[in-house]
Amino acid sequence: MPRLATFNVNSIRRRVPHLKRFLARHQPDLLFLQELKCRTEEFPALELAETGYRLHAVGQPGGRNGVAVLGRVPFEVTAEALPGEAADDHARFVTVKALGGEIAGLYLPNGNSGGEAGFAYKLRWMERLAAWAAERLDHFTPVALLGDFNVCPTAADLAPGALPPTDALVRPESRARFRALLNLGLTDALRALHPAEAPYTYWDYGPAFDTNRGLRIDHILLSPEWAERLSGCGVDTAARAEDQPSDHAPVWCELNFG
């Protein structure tokens, strides 16, 4: 029963204890991290060595972005960047071959900074992501996409009034491209198992968590082979309730193999 998980840590160097506690609570087989906010060589590999997980970090100078994968099952890193734009040096994407398929960990651009050019970058990035997924689905490769998508897919995926309608996380163009991903044949795992609720995965710092004024922006998307085997999915809100937490909570899913 392999478990996959995603966790936007909002600085890995500030969140090592939280990460260790999450690993102990959930023991995911593969965990994808976002917003490392450090260079690759600054990733706290030594502090995490005791967990026994294999680590692969993709950092970036300047304290922005950054993704990583941790595994206790064998995995092979297949890419450290999203194809489709040679000049794109953001550390937002890592892929591995594992569990008989290919799995992407991603940190999608927020799209609220940099004006319309920044928003266009987000939309282009989503189209490149769809191309990456389509290529694998066309070959019937089992695929999972996990990460911080920075999109609330529907109005049910954020607390009323939590964001203005002009925000890049809820703009129709962003939502249309998220739907385009689903229309390739991917299943939104959390939505599939919890259709009536829409568990949030992010709460702003301050009173938002206590009042449950949150957003659902961290997602796990599964190709049909794995969606059929989806046996559990949830949000680890315990991580968000800890001291000095990330503003995101981890999302996990369990696949019923064999």
Add this chain to the structure above:
DNA sequence: ATGACCATGTTACATGGA
């Protein structure tokens, strides 16, 4: 009823985040 964050880089703010 009201108020109200955090992280980085660089050094008292600016920027990004969502």
